[in-house]
Amino acid sequence: MANEILEEHINSEYKWGFTTDIETDTFAPGLNEQVVTALSKKKNEPDWLLEFRLKAFRHWQTLPEPNNWAHLTYPKINYQDISYYSAPKIKPELKSLDEVDPEILKTFEKLGISLEEQKRLTGVQSNIAVDAVFDSVSVKTTFRETLSEKGIIFCSFSEAVQEFPELIKKYMGTVVPYTDNYFAALNSAVYSDGSFCYIPKGVRCPMELSTYFRINATGTGQFERTLIVADEGSYVSYLEGCTAPQRDENQLHAAIVEIITHKNAEVKYSTVQNWYPGDKNGKGGIFNFVTKRGICLEDNSKISWTQVETGSAITWKYPSVILKGNNSVGEFYSVALTNNMQEADTGTKMIHIGKNTRSTIISKGISAGKSNNSYRGLVQIRKGATNARNFSQCDSLLMGDKCGAHTFPYIEIKDKTAIVEHEATTSKIGEDQLFYCKQRGIDNEKAIGLIVNGYCKEVLNKLPMEFAVEAQKLLAVSLEGSVG
Amino acid sequence: MISIKNLHASIGEKEILRGINLEIKAGEIHAVMGPNGSGKSTLASVLAGRTDYEVTQGEVIFNGKNLLDLSPEDRAREGLFLAFQYPVEIPGVSNINFLKTAVNEIRAYKGQEDMPAKDFLALVKEKQKLVELDGKLANRSVNEGFSGGEKKRNEIFQMAMLNPKLAILDETDSGLDIDALRIVASGVNALKSKDNAYIVITHYQRLLDYIVPDFVHILYNGKIVKSGGKELALELEAKGYDEIKEKFESLES
Numbered sequence: 208m209a210n211e212i213l214e215e216h217i218n219s220e221y222k223w224g225f226t227t228d229i230e231t232d233t234f235a236p237g238l239n240e241q242v243v244t245a246l247s248k249k250k251n252e253p254d255w256l257l258e259f260r261l262k263a264f265r266h267w268q269t270l271p272e273p274n275n276w277a278h279l280t281y282p283k284i285n286y287q288d289i290s291y292y293s294a295p296k297i298k299p300e301l302k303s304l305d306e307v308d309p310e311i312l313k314t315f316e317k318l319g320i321s322l323e324e325q326k327r328l329t330g331v332q333s334n335i336a337v338d339a340v341f342d343s344v345s346v347k348t349t350f351r352e353t354l355s356e357k358g359i360i361f362c363s364f365s366e367a368v369q370e371f372p373e374l375i376k377k378y379m380g381t382v383v384p385y386t387d388n389y390f391a392a393l394n395s396a397v398y399s400d401g402s403f404c405y406i407p408k409g410v411r412c413p414m415e416l417s418t419y420f421r422i423n424a425t426g427t428g429q430f431e432r433t434l435i436v437a438d439e440g441s442y443v444s445y446l447e448g449c450t451a452p453q454r455d456e457n458q459l460h461a462a463i464v465e466i467i468t469h470k471n472a473e474v475k476y477s478t479v480q481n482w483y484p485g486d487k488n489g490k491g492g493i494f495n496f497v498t499k500r501g502i503c504l505e506d507n508s509k510i511s512w513t514q515v516e517t518g519s520a521i522t523w524k525y526p527s528v529i530l531k532g533n534n535s536v537g538e539f540y541s542v543a544l545t546n547n548m549q550e551a552d553t554g555t556k557m558i559h560i561g562k563n564t565r566s567t568i569i570s571k572g573i574s575a576g577k578s579n580n581s582y583r584g585l586v587q588i589r590k591g592a593t594n595a596r597n598f599s600q601c602d603s604l605l606m607g608d609k610c611g612a613h614t615f616p617y618i619e620i621k622d623k624t625a626i627v628e629h630e631a632t633t634s635k636i637g638e639d640q641l642f643y644c645k646q647r648g649i650d651n652e653k654a655i656g657l658i659v660n661g662y663c664k665e666v667l668n669k670l671p672m673e674f675a676v677e678a679q680k681l682l683a684v685s686l687e688g689s690v691g
Numbered sequence: 692m693i694s695i696k697n698l699h700a701s702i703g704e705k706e707i708l709r710g711i712n713l714e715i716k717a718g719e720i721h722a723v724m725g726p727n728g729s730g731k732s733t734l735a736s737v738l739a740g741r742t743d744y745e746v747t748q749g750e751v752i753f754n755g756k757n758l759l760d761l762s763p764e765d766r767a768r769e770g771l772f773l774a775f776q777y778p779v780e781i782p783g784v785s786n787i788n789f790l791k792t793a794v795n796e797i798r799a800y801k802g803q804e805d806m807p808a809k810d811f812l813a814l815v816k817e818k819q820k821l822v823e824l825d826g827k828l829a830n831r832s833v834n835e836g837f838s839g840g841e842k843k844r845n846e847i848f849q850m851a852m853l854n855p856k857l858a859i860l861d862e863t864d865s866g867l868d869i870d871a872l873r874i875v876a877s878g879v880n881a882l883k884s885k886d887n888a889y890i891v892i893t894h895y896q897r898l899l900d901y902i903v904p905d906f907v908h909i910l911y912n913g914k915i916v917k918s919g920g921k922e923l924a925l926e927l928e929a930k931g932y933d934e935i936k937e938k939f940e941s942l943e944s
């Protein structure tokens with residue numbers, strides 16, 4: 208019975224699929240050294256950065272395109288068909304919000320992101336600073352002044368290159384070198400913008416920092432970089448959100464996020480990834496190939512990744528932590544939901560180098576429709592990482608019998624004192640649970656929402672309050688019509 | 692309240708309910724007894740709208756509505772409640788959140804606004820007391836890690852919260868210790884009114900000492916083969932099912 212209804216499968220509506228009509232400055236499709244150079248010139252970059260891009264580009268050209276290393280299948284991407292730069296036509300220097308294209312402001316308002324500092328959708332004073340990235344460029348960063356009083360730098364990557372070149376030069380590419388992988392090399396060559404954040408010694412960032420990515424233009428790729436540096440004893444909670452219009456073509460998103468924590472510092476990075484997933488037949492949607500990595504560079508520092516992944520046609524993403532400093536802590540909390548024809552291959556790497564380093568991995572996969580959902584994780588305990596500990600729990604929840612869930616845990620232990628625990632479960636959303644809810648007057652959709660949110664609770668609890676509420680709603684919407 | 696006429700239900704090829712007739716009026720308590728596998732839980736499930744069973748014949752009128760035409764959630768919203776023989780665990784969903792959703796869904800069906808949080812919490816407190824449910828259980832995930840007895844008590848707590856017109860208690864007494872049995876029974880008695888009705892499925896006379904039925908029915912092989920007053924339960928307790936089994940087995944063959 209459940210199967211019959213499953214087959215009826217209505218297309219759950221993607222509510223963020225609208226497009227914005229604005230004038231843009233867009234490069235013709237194609238990729239070569241001239242394009243890379245033009246991009247760098249456009250952004251008025253210093254020579255060392257152009258060199259970095261060119262080296263990355265030359266390296267990228269030597270790499271074969273990966274296709275079989277993840278549990279994913281997708282059509283070959285023609286990198287010459289993509290435009291590598293698209294920016295809203297704006298004045299070079301924005302003095303105030305009034306100068307931002309009103310259409311873009313409207314877009315962000317529609318997405319629930321207010322770029323006016325004093326205004327919040329709820330009417331309450333906002334406590335989140337936002338860097339809004341529209342296609343290839345950052346259009347506005349809020350609360351910059353408030354933050355700079357504490358010495359916190361939060362601005363677009365391009366601005367940081369101009370204003371704080373020494374910081375960028377010192378940290379950029381140190382966690383994810385351009386040689387890391389195919390998409391990291393590509394990003395390093397053609398990245399257009401992104402966010403930069405620096406928290407000085409001893410400062411606890413008083414508000415959540417957030418980057419909101421919006422792809423709008425057609426035929427473009429989005430390649431952004433985020434760099435977060437937490438100096439000694441500092442703390443910051445960072446949020447990332449993203450959406451894209453509904454289009455029949457696939458669009459490429461290949462980002463890099465680097466996090467560096469110094470002694471006693473902590474960074475909590477939360478993502479709600481909601482790129483357009485394509486329609487129910489798998490047409491369109493974002494290819495999301497992202498390299499996210501943090502390094503606990505010094506002792507007693509902590510990096511925590513929390514992600515809720517509901518979007519994209521294809522997700523390839525392994526937020527990782529290199530635990531270099533002694534006593535450092537890495538965490539990965541993930542909910543990955545796939546529906547219809549979506550494919551996700553996501554997980555984490557925890558590399559234990561320092562002594563007494565600890566890591567926790569909680570992964571909750573939910574597969575519905577004909578989707579495929581894989582957890583891929585590596586726990587590596589290097590020699591000398593005495594008393595390292597890891598706990599991993601990977602749960603999969605299946606809805607219906609046409610979807611797939613896979614778990615690929617890799618464990619490499621080079622130190623005898625290590626304690627590594629791994630637990631995995633696979634369950635089906637129970638007819639019994641659904642009937643129990645219905646018998647209490649709760650309809651199917653609400654019941655699924657309840658059950659799924661319950662299943663993900665450990666992860667959702669890690670999200671900042673407002674984000675958690677959003678994520679819960681998003682999970683429910685993403686599953687609309689997925690089970691009978 | 693409810694009128695069940697010639698109800699037949701099967702699962703696959705197998706017919707489990709083979710012509711049930713039962714008439715229940717508001718204010719009444721009906722006990723349903725019968726040997727294991729006779730179809731008691733099936734009857735409860737069919738009334739609640741479980742889709743595993745196919746109703747092949749018959750009619751059920753519940754408060755003037757054709758029950759079998761309604762979805763399971765609408766049956767619940769119309770006031771039908773089933774205390775499950777085997778309550779289900781829903782990890783990560785707090786009892787309170789679960790009940791709040793249920794209460795408000797039922798209210799929405801009736802065109803009412805969500806219950807204000809304050810009133811809801813007051814209601815929780817009141818009903819928790821009624822069934823002496825530990826406050827901690829109310830905040831824990833639905834039935835997760837509950838003992839058998841705690842699950843049963845939680846069913847009655849939910850019933851008290853939802854205030855149904857017709858409640859079917861499927862072996863709520865099994866797994867309860869003597870004290871819990873008394874508490875659950877007194878809860879049921881407190882909730883009993885001239886406007887609601889109960890179907891109490893049980894194997895034991897013991898429960899019926901506390902919840903005194905107006906009628907007792909014996910279900911055997913998918914049919915009600917004998918009905919009577921509360922003394923029928925006593926008679927069963929003394930004699931067992933042998934007599935009934937013999938009589939009907941010979942009849943059937």
Ligand SMILES: Nc1ncnc2c1ncn2[C@@H]1O[C@H](COP(=O)(O)OP(=O)(O)OP(=O)(O)O)[C@@H](O)[C@H]1O
Nearest residue numbers: 702707725726727728729730731732733734743776
């Ligand atoms: N889903 C099912 N699939 C197959 N057979 C079933 C199913 N549900 C019930 N039955 C069968 O129907 C018959 C009646 O079962 P039911 O659970 O209604 O009995 P019961 O009277 O409640 O028994 P008990 O006193 O043990 O609870 C049994 O033979 C049982 O095996």
Ligand SMILES: [Mg+2]
Nearest residue numbers: 731732733776
């Ligand atoms: Mg039974």
